[in-house]
Amino acid sequence: MKELLVRQYFSLKKYIDVITRSINDSPNNPEIAKFRSWLNSTIDEINLGVERASKYLDSEIEEQQFAVLSQFTSFKSDLQFCDLRFLPSLFRFSKDDVVAYRLMELVHRSHKQAKATPFAISDSSFGIYPYKDMPPLYSLTITDQKSLLHLPLMFHEFGHLLYSFHKRELDDLVTEFRTELSSFLINPSTHNDYKQAVNDDRVKKMLFTWYGWTQEFFCDVVGLYIGGAAFLNSFSYFFQLDGVEAFYRSEQSLELSNHPPTYLRIKILLHFAQGLGISESKRVEKDWNILERRYKKSSDHFGYYSYQYEPELIKVIESMIIETDPQLLFKETGNKMISSLEESWNVIYSRPNEYLEWERKVLKELES
Amino acid sequence: MESKWLSYQSFSNDQDLIKTINNLIFYLSDRAAGKQSLFSESDFSQNKEDVLEFLDDFLNSVDCLERDGESKLLFNKGPRYFSLVESFRTAKKKRKLKSKVFTNTIDRITELFNSKIEGELEELIKALSEFRSLVEEHRAKDSRSLFPSI
Numbered sequence: 001m002k003e004l005l006v007r008q009y010f011s012l013k014k015y016i017d018v019i020t021r022s023i024n025d026s027p028n029n030p031e032i033a034k035f036r037s038w039l040n041s042t043i044d045e046i047n048l049g050v051e052r053a054s055k056y057l058d059s060e061i062e063e064q065q066f067a068v069l070s071q072f073t074s075f076k077s078d079l080q081f082c083d084l085r086f087l088p089s090l091f092r093f094s095k096d097d098v099v100a101y102r103l104m105e106l107v108h109r110s111h112k113q114a115k116a117t118p119f120a121i122s123d124s125s126f127g128i129y130p131y132k133d134m135p136p137l138y139s140l141t142i143t144d145q146k147s148l149l150h151l152p153l154m155f156h157e158f159g160h161l162l163y164s165f166h167k168r169e170l171d172d173l174v175t176e177f178r179t180e181l182s183s184f185l186i187n188p189s190t191h192n193d194y195k196q197a198v199n200d201d202r203v204k205k206m207l208f209t210w211y212g213w214t215q216e217f218f219c220d221v222v223g224l225y226i227g228g229a230a231f232l233n234s235f236s237y238f239f240q241l242d243g244v245e246a247f248y249r250s251e252q253s254l255e256l257s258n259h260p261p262t263y264l265r266i267k268i269l270l271h272f273a274q275g276l277g278i279s280e281s282k283r284v285e286k287d288w289n290i291l292e293r294r295y296k297k298s299s300d301h302f303g304y305y306s307y308q309y310e311p312e313l314i315k316v317i318e319s320m321i322i323e324t325d326p327q328l329l330f331k332e333t334g335n336k337m338i339s340s341l342e343e344s345w346n347v348i349y350s351r352p353n354e355y356l357e358w359e360r361k362v363l364k365e366l367e368s
Numbered sequence: 369m370e371s372k373w374l375s376y377q378s379f380s381n382d383q384d385l386i387k388t389i390n391n392l393i394f395y396l397s398d399r400a401a402g403k404q405s406l407f408s409e410s411d412f413s414q415n416k417e418d419v420l421e422f423l424d425d426f427l428n429s430v431d432c433l434e435r436d437g438e439s440k441l442l443f444n445k446g447p448r449y450f451s452l453v454e455s456f457r458t459a460k461k462k463r464k465l466k467s468k469v470f471t472n473t474i475d476r477i478t479e480l481f482n483s484k485i486e487g488e489l490e491e492l493i494k495a496l497s498e499f500r501s502l503v504e505e506h507r508a509k510d511s512r513s514l515f516p517s518i
Protein backbone atom coordinates (compact mmCIF):
# COMPACT_ATOMS: atom_id res chain seq x y z
CA MET A 1 0.00 0.00 0.00
CA LYS A 2 2.73 2.46 1.03
CA GLU A 3 4.59 2.15 -2.29
CA LEU A 4 1.39 2.61 -4.26
CA LEU A 5 0.55 5.73 -2.28
CA VAL A 6 4.02 7.21 -2.77
CA ARG A 7 3.76 6.65 -6.54
CA GLN A 8 0.32 8.28 -6.61
CA TYR A 9 1.61 11.19 -4.55
CA PHE A 10 4.22 11.95 -7.23
CA SER A 11 1.64 11.49 -9.94
CA LEU A 12 -0.62 14.08 -8.26
CA LYS A 13 2.28 16.47 -7.81
CA LYS A 14 3.07 16.17 -11.51
CA TYR A 15 -0.60 16.80 -12.39
CA ILE A 16 -0.57 19.94 -10.19
CA ASP A 17 2.63 21.15 -11.81
CA VAL A 18 1.28 20.74 -15.36
CA ILE A 19 -1.99 22.53 -14.54
CA THR A 20 -0.13 25.38 -12.82
CA ARG A 21 2.16 25.82 -15.80
CA SER A 22 -0.83 25.68 -18.17
CA ILE A 23 -2.58 28.45 -16.24
CA ASN A 24 0.54 30.57 -16.38
CA ASP A 25 0.83 30.02 -20.15
CA SER A 26 -2.81 30.96 -20.83
CA PRO A 27 -3.98 34.39 -22.07
CA ASN A 28 -3.92 37.00 -19.35
CA ASN A 29 -6.52 39.55 -20.42
CA PRO A 30 -8.12 41.80 -17.79
CA GLU A 31 -11.59 40.31 -18.49
CA ILE A 32 -10.44 36.89 -17.31
CA ALA A 33 -7.90 37.95 -14.67
CA LYS A 34 -10.19 37.32 -11.67
CA PHE A 35 -11.07 33.83 -12.89
CA ARG A 36 -7.44 33.03 -13.67
CA SER A 37 -6.33 34.05 -10.22
CA TRP A 38 -9.14 32.01 -8.61
CA LEU A 39 -8.04 28.93 -10.57
CA ASN A 40 -4.44 29.44 -9.47
CA SER A 41 -5.40 29.67 -5.80
CA THR A 42 -7.70 26.63 -6.11
CA ILE A 43 -4.81 24.56 -7.44
CA ASP A 44 -2.69 25.87 -4.55
CA GLU A 45 -5.34 24.71 -2.08
CA ILE A 46 -5.48 21.25 -3.68
CA ASN A 47 -1.71 21.12 -3.46
CA LEU A 48 -1.92 21.97 0.24
CA GLY A 49 -4.47 19.18 0.79
CA VAL A 50 -2.25 16.67 -1.02
CA GLU A 51 0.75 17.74 1.04
CA ARG A 52 -1.21 17.44 4.26
CA ALA A 53 -2.41 13.90 3.43
CA SER A 54 1.12 12.95 2.32
CA LYS A 55 2.33 13.50 5.90
CA TYR A 56 0.65 10.17 6.65
CA LEU A 57 2.43 8.29 3.84
CA ASP A 58 4.69 6.61 6.39
CA SER A 59 1.90 5.73 8.80
CA GLU A 60 1.71 2.11 9.96
CA ILE A 61 -1.97 2.52 10.90
CA GLU A 62 -4.12 0.88 8.23
CA GLU A 63 -7.07 3.28 8.66
CA GLN A 64 -4.75 6.22 8.03
CA GLN A 65 -3.33 4.58 4.90
CA PHE A 66 -6.88 4.09 3.61
CA ALA A 67 -7.64 7.72 4.44
CA VAL A 68 -4.60 8.84 2.40
CA LEU A 69 -5.82 6.74 -0.52
CA SER A 70 -9.28 8.25 -0.21
CA GLN A 71 -7.92 11.83 0.00
CA PHE A 72 -5.71 11.30 -3.05
CA THR A 73 -8.71 9.94 -4.98
CA SER A 74 -10.74 13.03 -4.04
CA PHE A 75 -7.98 15.47 -4.95
CA LYS A 76 -7.43 13.73 -8.26
CA SER A 77 -11.14 14.27 -9.05
CA ASP A 78 -10.81 17.96 -8.14
CA LEU A 79 -7.86 18.31 -10.48
CA GLN A 80 -9.69 16.48 -13.25
CA PHE A 81 -12.63 18.79 -12.78
CA CYS A 82 -10.44 21.90 -13.10
CA ASP A 83 -8.69 20.36 -16.09
CA LEU A 84 -11.91 19.44 -17.91
CA ARG A 85 -14.17 22.33 -16.97
CA PHE A 86 -12.14 25.41 -16.16
CA LEU A 87 -8.84 25.23 -18.02
CA PRO A 88 -10.49 25.19 -21.49
CA SER A 89 -12.26 28.46 -20.66
CA LEU A 90 -8.92 30.14 -20.06
CA PHE A 91 -7.42 28.86 -23.29
CA ARG A 92 -10.39 29.64 -25.50
CA PHE A 93 -10.44 33.31 -24.54
CA SER A 94 -10.49 35.51 -27.66
CA LYS A 95 -11.44 39.04 -28.63
CA ASP A 96 -14.94 37.75 -29.55
CA ASP A 97 -15.57 37.09 -25.86
CA VAL A 98 -14.79 40.57 -24.69
CA VAL A 99 -18.32 41.99 -25.05
CA ALA A 100 -19.97 39.04 -23.29
CA TYR A 101 -17.36 39.15 -20.50
CA ARG A 102 -17.80 42.89 -19.97
CA LEU A 103 -21.57 42.58 -19.97
CA MET A 104 -21.58 39.81 -17.37
CA GLU A 105 -19.00 41.70 -15.31
CA LEU A 106 -21.52 44.59 -15.16
CA VAL A 107 -24.27 42.18 -14.06
CA HIS A 108 -22.07 40.58 -11.40
CA ARG A 109 -20.93 43.97 -10.14
CA SER A 110 -24.48 45.20 -9.66
CA HIS A 111 -25.40 42.29 -7.37
CA LYS A 112 -24.13 42.11 -3.81
CA GLN A 113 -23.38 38.39 -3.66
CA ALA A 114 -22.03 38.11 -7.19
CA LYS A 115 -19.76 41.14 -6.97
CA ALA A 116 -16.66 39.23 -5.97
CA THR A 117 -17.57 36.03 -7.80
CA PRO A 118 -15.27 35.35 -10.74
CA PHE A 119 -16.80 33.64 -13.73
CA ALA A 120 -15.84 32.24 -17.11
CA ILE A 121 -17.46 31.64 -20.47
CA SER A 122 -17.41 28.48 -22.55
CA ASP A 123 -18.67 27.53 -26.01
CA SER A 124 -21.99 25.71 -26.01
CA SER A 125 -25.71 26.43 -26.14
CA PHE A 126 -26.99 29.01 -23.63
CA GLY A 127 -26.50 27.73 -20.12
CA ILE A 128 -24.70 28.02 -16.83
CA TYR A 129 -23.06 25.70 -14.38
CA PRO A 130 -23.60 27.54 -11.10
CA TYR A 131 -21.08 25.51 -9.12
CA LYS A 132 -21.12 25.47 -5.37
CA ASP A 133 -18.16 27.48 -4.02
CA MET A 134 -16.71 27.78 -7.50
CA PRO A 135 -16.96 30.35 -10.28
CA PRO A 136 -20.01 29.84 -12.47
CA LEU A 137 -19.32 28.82 -16.03
CA TYR A 138 -21.62 30.52 -18.53
CA SER A 139 -21.96 29.06 -21.97
CA LEU A 140 -23.13 30.56 -25.22
CA THR A 141 -22.61 29.53 -28.79
CA ILE A 142 -19.73 30.92 -30.83
CA THR A 143 -22.18 32.70 -33.13
CA ASP A 144 -24.07 34.30 -30.24
CA GLN A 145 -20.79 35.63 -28.87
CA LYS A 146 -20.42 37.53 -32.14
CA SER A 147 -23.85 39.16 -32.00
CA LEU A 148 -25.64 41.58 -29.69
CA LEU A 149 -29.15 40.24 -30.14
CA HIS A 150 -29.03 37.22 -27.88
CA LEU A 151 -26.58 38.44 -25.25
CA PRO A 152 -29.40 39.52 -22.89
CA LEU A 153 -30.33 35.84 -22.58
CA MET A 154 -27.29 35.55 -20.31
CA PHE A 155 -29.39 37.38 -17.71
CA HIS A 156 -31.67 34.34 -17.49
CA GLU A 157 -28.58 32.24 -16.79
CA PHE A 158 -27.54 34.69 -14.10
CA GLY A 159 -30.92 33.91 -12.50
CA HIS A 160 -29.65 30.36 -11.88
CA LEU A 161 -26.66 31.83 -10.06
CA LEU A 162 -28.96 33.98 -7.92
CA TYR A 163 -30.97 30.83 -7.20
CA SER A 164 -27.83 29.05 -6.01
CA PHE A 165 -26.98 31.97 -3.69
CA HIS A 166 -30.44 31.76 -2.07
CA LYS A 167 -30.99 28.06 -2.57
CA ARG A 168 -32.32 27.22 0.87
CA GLU A 169 -34.92 30.03 0.99
CA LEU A 170 -35.96 29.54 -2.63
CA ASP A 171 -36.23 25.78 -2.28
CA ASP A 172 -38.57 26.36 0.66
CA LEU A 173 -40.73 28.68 -1.45
CA VAL A 174 -40.79 26.17 -4.30
CA THR A 175 -41.74 23.38 -1.90
CA GLU A 176 -44.60 25.53 -0.57
CA PHE A 177 -45.73 26.24 -4.12
CA ARG A 178 -45.61 22.57 -5.10
CA THR A 179 -47.66 21.70 -2.04
CA GLU A 180 -50.30 24.19 -3.27
CA LEU A 181 -50.02 22.67 -6.72
CA SER A 182 -50.57 19.16 -5.41
CA SER A 183 -54.06 20.18 -4.22
CA PHE A 184 -54.99 20.71 -7.90
CA LEU A 185 -53.35 17.49 -8.98
CA ILE A 186 -54.37 14.92 -6.42
CA ASN A 187 -57.73 13.39 -7.20
CA PRO A 188 -59.95 12.03 -4.46
CA SER A 189 -59.65 8.26 -4.12
CA THR A 190 -60.91 6.40 -7.17
CA HIS A 191 -61.61 3.25 -5.12
CA ASN A 192 -59.50 1.41 -7.60
CA ASP A 193 -56.05 0.57 -6.34
CA TYR A 194 -54.48 0.23 -9.77
CA LYS A 195 -55.91 3.51 -11.09
CA GLN A 196 -54.98 5.24 -7.86
CA ALA A 197 -51.40 3.99 -8.10
CA VAL A 198 -51.10 5.15 -11.72
CA ASN A 199 -52.48 8.57 -10.79
CA ASP A 200 -50.16 8.87 -7.78
CA ASP A 201 -47.20 8.11 -10.01
CA ARG A 202 -48.22 10.80 -12.53
CA VAL A 203 -48.69 13.37 -9.77
CA LYS A 204 -45.26 12.56 -8.36
CA LYS A 205 -43.70 13.06 -11.79
CA MET A 206 -45.54 16.35 -12.28
CA LEU A 207 -44.39 17.68 -8.94
CA PHE A 208 -40.80 16.69 -9.70
CA THR A 209 -41.04 18.37 -13.07
CA TRP A 210 -42.26 21.55 -11.43
CA TYR A 211 -39.14 21.79 -9.26
CA GLY A 212 -37.15 22.62 -12.41
CA TRP A 213 -39.95 24.50 -14.13
CA THR A 214 -40.46 26.94 -11.24
CA GLN A 215 -36.78 27.76 -11.38
CA GLU A 216 -36.91 28.37 -15.14
CA PHE A 217 -39.93 30.67 -14.83
CA PHE A 218 -38.12 32.52 -12.05
CA CYS A 219 -34.93 32.89 -14.13
CA ASP A 220 -36.95 34.29 -17.04
CA VAL A 221 -38.35 36.96 -14.75
CA VAL A 222 -34.87 37.67 -13.33
CA GLY A 223 -33.73 38.21 -16.94
CA LEU A 224 -36.58 40.66 -17.42
CA TYR A 225 -35.79 42.56 -14.21
CA ILE A 226 -32.15 42.90 -15.26
CA GLY A 227 -32.52 43.42 -18.98
CA GLY A 228 -35.98 45.01 -19.32
CA ALA A 229 -37.21 45.36 -22.91
CA ALA A 230 -33.92 44.12 -24.38
CA PHE A 231 -34.36 40.82 -22.54
CA LEU A 232 -38.02 40.48 -23.53
CA ASN A 233 -37.23 41.15 -27.19
CA SER A 234 -34.27 38.81 -27.12
CA PHE A 235 -36.19 35.98 -25.47
CA SER A 236 -39.13 36.29 -27.81
CA TYR A 237 -36.94 36.54 -30.93
CA PHE A 238 -34.77 33.60 -29.92
CA PHE A 239 -37.70 31.20 -29.66
CA GLN A 240 -39.98 32.41 -32.48
CA LEU A 241 -38.77 29.80 -34.97
CA ASP A 242 -39.08 26.86 -32.60
CA GLY A 243 -42.23 25.65 -34.37
CA VAL A 244 -44.98 23.64 -32.76
CA GLU A 245 -42.69 22.56 -29.90
CA ALA A 246 -43.00 26.05 -28.41
CA PHE A 247 -46.71 25.44 -27.86
CA TYR A 248 -47.38 21.78 -27.60
CA ARG A 249 -45.37 18.86 -26.31
CA SER A 250 -46.28 15.22 -25.79
CA GLU A 251 -46.83 14.02 -22.24
CA GLN A 252 -43.64 11.99 -22.51
CA SER A 253 -41.62 15.05 -23.45
CA LEU A 254 -43.12 17.08 -20.59
CA GLU A 255 -42.47 14.38 -18.01
CA LEU A 256 -39.42 15.32 -15.89
CA SER A 257 -38.38 17.88 -18.52
CA ASN A 258 -36.05 20.73 -17.58
CA HIS A 259 -37.97 23.55 -19.26
CA PRO A 260 -41.69 24.35 -19.58
CA PRO A 261 -43.11 24.92 -23.10
CA THR A 262 -41.89 28.28 -24.40
CA TYR A 263 -45.35 29.72 -24.95
CA LEU A 264 -46.09 29.37 -21.23
CA ARG A 265 -42.82 31.12 -20.41
CA ILE A 266 -43.77 33.95 -22.77
CA LYS A 267 -47.19 34.22 -21.07
CA ILE A 268 -45.65 34.60 -17.63
CA LEU A 269 -42.97 36.98 -18.91
CA LEU A 270 -45.64 39.17 -20.51
CA HIS A 271 -47.53 39.30 -17.24
CA PHE A 272 -44.45 40.64 -15.44
CA ALA A 273 -43.41 42.89 -18.36
CA GLN A 274 -46.80 44.57 -18.29
CA GLY A 275 -46.44 45.03 -14.55
CA LEU A 276 -43.06 46.69 -15.11
CA GLY A 277 -44.59 48.97 -17.76
CA ILE A 278 -42.47 47.63 -20.61
CA SER A 279 -44.26 48.94 -23.68
CA GLU A 280 -42.58 46.44 -26.05
CA SER A 281 -44.70 43.74 -24.43
CA LYS A 282 -47.55 44.67 -26.82
CA ARG A 283 -45.40 43.94 -29.85
CA VAL A 284 -44.17 40.67 -28.36
CA GLU A 285 -47.71 39.64 -27.50
CA LYS A 286 -48.81 40.36 -31.05
CA ASP A 287 -45.99 38.25 -32.50
CA TRP A 288 -46.89 35.29 -30.30
CA ASN A 289 -50.59 35.62 -31.09
CA ILE A 290 -49.70 35.20 -34.76
CA LEU A 291 -47.63 32.11 -33.98
CA GLU A 292 -50.35 30.74 -31.72
CA ARG A 293 -52.90 30.88 -34.51
CA ARG A 294 -50.55 28.83 -36.67
CA TYR A 295 -49.32 26.23 -34.19
CA LYS A 296 -51.50 25.78 -31.20
CA LYS A 297 -53.24 22.41 -31.33
CA SER A 298 -54.86 22.52 -27.95
CA SER A 299 -54.37 24.05 -24.56
CA ASP A 300 -53.95 20.63 -22.99
CA HIS A 301 -50.63 20.13 -21.24
CA PHE A 302 -51.73 16.79 -19.78
CA GLY A 303 -52.23 18.40 -16.39
CA TYR A 304 -48.66 19.67 -16.28
CA TYR A 305 -49.98 23.21 -16.72
CA SER A 306 -53.33 24.88 -16.33
CA TYR A 307 -54.47 28.49 -16.09
CA GLN A 308 -55.63 27.52 -12.57
CA TYR A 309 -51.97 27.28 -11.46
CA GLU A 310 -51.09 30.78 -12.65
CA PRO A 311 -52.08 32.86 -9.58
CA GLU A 312 -49.98 30.62 -7.31
CA LEU A 313 -47.12 30.52 -9.81
CA ILE A 314 -47.05 34.31 -10.12
CA LYS A 315 -47.19 34.63 -6.35
CA VAL A 316 -44.22 32.33 -5.80
CA ILE A 317 -42.17 34.07 -8.51
CA GLU A 318 -42.90 37.43 -6.89
CA SER A 319 -41.65 36.11 -3.55
CA MET A 320 -38.55 34.67 -5.20
CA ILE A 321 -37.82 38.02 -6.85
CA ILE A 322 -38.18 39.84 -3.52
CA GLU A 323 -35.80 37.34 -1.91
CA THR A 324 -33.12 37.64 -4.63
CA ASP A 325 -33.54 41.32 -5.58
CA PRO A 326 -32.27 41.35 -9.19
CA GLN A 327 -31.02 44.77 -10.29
CA LEU A 328 -32.10 46.53 -13.46
CA LEU A 329 -28.97 46.98 -15.53
CA PHE A 330 -30.52 49.26 -18.07
CA LYS A 331 -30.87 52.12 -15.66
CA GLU A 332 -27.15 52.69 -16.14
CA THR A 333 -27.04 55.59 -18.54
CA GLY A 334 -24.05 56.54 -20.61
CA ASN A 335 -22.81 52.97 -20.89
CA LYS A 336 -22.14 52.30 -24.56
CA MET A 337 -22.67 48.54 -24.27
CA ILE A 338 -26.05 48.84 -22.58
CA SER A 339 -27.30 51.50 -24.98
CA SER A 340 -26.12 49.35 -27.91
CA LEU A 341 -28.06 46.34 -26.63
CA GLU A 342 -31.20 48.48 -26.46
CA GLU A 343 -30.53 50.13 -29.80
CA SER A 344 -30.02 46.75 -31.52
CA TRP A 345 -33.75 46.07 -31.20
CA ASN A 346 -34.74 49.43 -32.59
CA VAL A 347 -32.52 48.79 -35.60
CA ILE A 348 -33.77 45.26 -36.20
CA TYR A 349 -37.41 46.33 -36.06
CA SER A 350 -37.14 49.62 -37.96
CA ARG A 351 -34.25 48.97 -40.39
CA PRO A 352 -33.69 45.20 -40.53
CA ASN A 353 -31.77 45.42 -43.80
CA GLU A 354 -29.18 47.68 -42.13
CA TYR A 355 -28.78 45.57 -39.04
CA LEU A 356 -25.75 43.47 -39.99
CA GLU A 357 -23.64 46.43 -40.95
CA TRP A 358 -24.75 48.39 -37.89
CA GLU A 359 -23.92 45.51 -35.56
CA ARG A 360 -20.50 44.91 -37.08
CA LYS A 361 -19.58 48.55 -36.54
CA VAL A 362 -20.87 48.61 -32.95
CA LEU A 363 -19.14 45.37 -32.00
CA LYS A 364 -15.84 46.70 -33.28
CA GLU A 365 -16.24 49.77 -31.08
CA LEU A 366 -17.24 47.72 -28.05
CA GLU A 367 -14.36 45.28 -28.43
CA SER A 368 -11.75 48.02 -28.51
CA MET B 369 -31.33 22.90 -15.14
CA GLU B 370 -29.17 20.21 -16.68
CA SER B 371 -28.96 16.86 -14.98
CA LYS B 372 -25.16 17.13 -15.15
CA TRP B 373 -25.31 20.13 -12.88
CA LEU B 374 -27.34 18.16 -10.36
CA SER B 375 -24.74 15.39 -10.62
CA TYR B 376 -22.05 17.96 -9.96
CA GLN B 377 -23.82 19.33 -6.89
CA SER B 378 -24.16 15.85 -5.48
CA PHE B 379 -20.56 14.98 -6.43
CA SER B 380 -19.27 18.14 -4.78
CA ASN B 381 -21.20 17.52 -1.56
CA ASP B 382 -19.82 13.97 -1.43
CA GLN B 383 -16.28 15.22 -2.06
CA ASP B 384 -16.49 17.67 0.85
CA LEU B 385 -17.93 15.03 3.14
CA ILE B 386 -15.31 12.41 2.24
CA LYS B 387 -12.43 14.86 2.81
CA THR B 388 -13.84 15.91 6.16
CA ILE B 389 -14.31 12.30 7.29
CA ASN B 390 -10.73 11.49 6.23
CA ASN B 391 -9.37 14.41 8.25
CA LEU B 392 -11.27 13.10 11.26
CA ILE B 393 -9.88 9.61 10.72
CA PHE B 394 -6.33 10.98 10.59
CA TYR B 395 -6.88 12.89 13.82
CA LEU B 396 -8.79 10.24 15.75
CA SER B 397 -6.40 7.46 14.73
CA ASP B 398 -3.48 9.51 16.06
CA ARG B 399 -5.34 10.10 19.26
CA ALA B 400 -6.30 6.43 19.62
CA ALA B 401 -2.62 5.53 19.17
CA GLY B 402 -1.68 8.09 21.82
CA LYS B 403 0.19 10.26 19.30
CA GLN B 404 0.21 14.02 18.77
CA SER B 405 -1.81 14.64 15.62
CA LEU B 406 -0.53 16.61 12.64
CA PHE B 407 -3.96 18.26 12.58
CA SER B 408 -4.66 21.12 14.95
CA GLU B 409 -7.37 20.99 17.61
CA SER B 410 -9.31 23.74 15.85
CA ASP B 411 -9.23 21.86 12.51
CA PHE B 412 -10.55 18.81 14.36
CA SER B 413 -13.37 20.81 16.00
CA GLN B 414 -14.43 22.30 12.67
CA ASN B 415 -14.39 18.92 10.91
CA LYS B 416 -16.29 17.32 13.77
CA GLU B 417 -18.93 20.06 13.71
CA ASP B 418 -19.39 19.69 9.92
CA VAL B 419 -19.77 15.91 10.07
CA LEU B 420 -22.15 16.02 13.04
CA GLU B 421 -24.31 18.62 11.32
CA PHE B 422 -24.49 16.40 8.26
CA LEU B 423 -25.18 13.24 10.29
CA ASP B 424 -27.93 14.90 12.31
CA ASP B 425 -29.87 15.71 9.16
CA PHE B 426 -28.94 12.44 7.47
CA LEU B 427 -30.01 10.16 10.31
CA ASN B 428 -33.29 12.08 10.58
CA SER B 429 -33.78 11.49 6.87
CA VAL B 430 -33.21 7.77 7.38
CA ASP B 431 -35.93 7.80 10.06
CA CYS B 432 -38.18 9.82 7.75
CA LEU B 433 -37.71 7.23 4.98
CA GLU B 434 -38.52 4.37 7.32
CA ARG B 435 -41.50 6.14 8.88
CA ASP B 436 -43.13 8.01 5.96
CA GLY B 437 -42.00 6.10 2.87
CA GLU B 438 -40.00 7.47 -0.02
CA SER B 439 -42.27 10.23 -1.41
CA LYS B 440 -41.75 12.86 1.28
CA LEU B 441 -37.97 12.52 1.34
CA LEU B 442 -37.71 12.49 -2.46
CA PHE B 443 -39.92 15.55 -2.65
CA ASN B 444 -38.01 17.54 -0.04
CA LYS B 445 -34.44 16.46 -0.63
CA GLY B 446 -34.22 15.42 -4.26
CA PRO B 447 -33.21 12.15 -5.90
CA ARG B 448 -29.42 12.17 -5.32
CA TYR B 449 -29.63 12.73 -1.58
CA PHE B 450 -32.48 10.24 -1.41
CA SER B 451 -30.32 7.59 -3.07
CA LEU B 452 -27.59 8.05 -0.42
CA VAL B 453 -30.15 7.66 2.36
CA GLU B 454 -31.56 4.59 0.69
CA SER B 455 -28.16 2.99 0.18
CA PHE B 456 -27.42 3.55 3.89
CA ARG B 457 -30.69 1.87 4.83
CA THR B 458 -30.02 -1.06 2.48
CA ALA B 459 -26.46 -1.46 3.77
CA LYS B 460 -27.78 -1.52 7.33
CA LYS B 461 -30.40 -4.15 6.47
CA LYS B 462 -27.90 -6.34 4.63
CA ARG B 463 -25.46 -5.91 7.51
CA LYS B 464 -22.84 -4.34 5.24
CA LEU B 465 -22.47 -1.67 7.89
CA LYS B 466 -21.09 -3.63 10.80
CA SER B 467 -20.66 -0.78 13.21
CA LYS B 468 -23.61 0.07 15.43
CA VAL B 469 -22.43 3.63 16.05
CA PHE B 470 -24.96 5.22 13.71
CA THR B 471 -27.87 3.53 15.43
CA ASN B 472 -27.17 5.90 18.36
CA THR B 473 -28.65 9.34 18.82
CA ILE B 474 -26.66 12.30 17.54
CA ASP B 475 -25.91 13.32 21.14
CA ARG B 476 -24.35 9.92 21.82
CA ILE B 477 -22.32 10.11 18.59
CA THR B 478 -21.11 13.57 19.67
CA GLU B 479 -19.97 12.12 23.00
CA LEU B 480 -18.02 9.37 21.23
CA PHE B 481 -15.75 11.97 19.56
CA ASN B 482 -14.34 12.86 22.97
CA SER B 483 -14.60 9.44 24.58
CA LYS B 484 -11.83 8.27 26.85
CA ILE B 485 -13.34 4.78 27.21
CA GLU B 486 -11.16 2.10 25.69
CA GLY B 487 -12.38 0.83 22.34
CA GLU B 488 -14.97 3.55 21.75
CA LEU B 489 -12.70 5.75 19.65
CA GLU B 490 -11.73 2.73 17.54
CA GLU B 491 -15.40 1.90 17.08
CA LEU B 492 -16.08 5.47 15.93
CA ILE B 493 -13.18 5.33 13.45
CA LYS B 494 -14.55 2.07 12.07
CA ALA B 495 -18.03 3.58 11.70
CA LEU B 496 -16.67 6.69 9.95
CA SER B 497 -14.62 4.53 7.64
CA GLU B 498 -17.64 2.36 6.71
CA PHE B 499 -19.75 5.45 6.14
CA ARG B 500 -17.02 6.97 3.95
CA SER B 501 -17.06 3.84 1.74
CA LEU B 502 -20.78 4.29 1.28
CA VAL B 503 -20.36 7.94 0.26
CA GLU B 504 -17.52 6.96 -2.08
CA GLU B 505 -19.83 4.48 -3.84
CA HIS B 506 -22.45 7.20 -4.11
CA ARG B 507 -19.91 9.66 -5.53
CA ALA B 508 -18.82 7.10 -8.13
CA LYS B 509 -22.25 7.26 -9.78
CA ASP B 510 -21.89 11.01 -10.32
CA SER B 511 -18.24 10.74 -11.31
CA ARG B 512 -19.21 8.47 -14.18
CA SER B 513 -21.39 11.17 -15.69
CA LEU B 514 -18.92 13.98 -15.02
CA PHE B 515 -15.71 12.28 -16.08
CA PRO B 516 -16.04 10.10 -19.13
CA SER B 517 -13.96 6.94 -18.98
CA ILE B 518 -11.51 5.89 -21.67
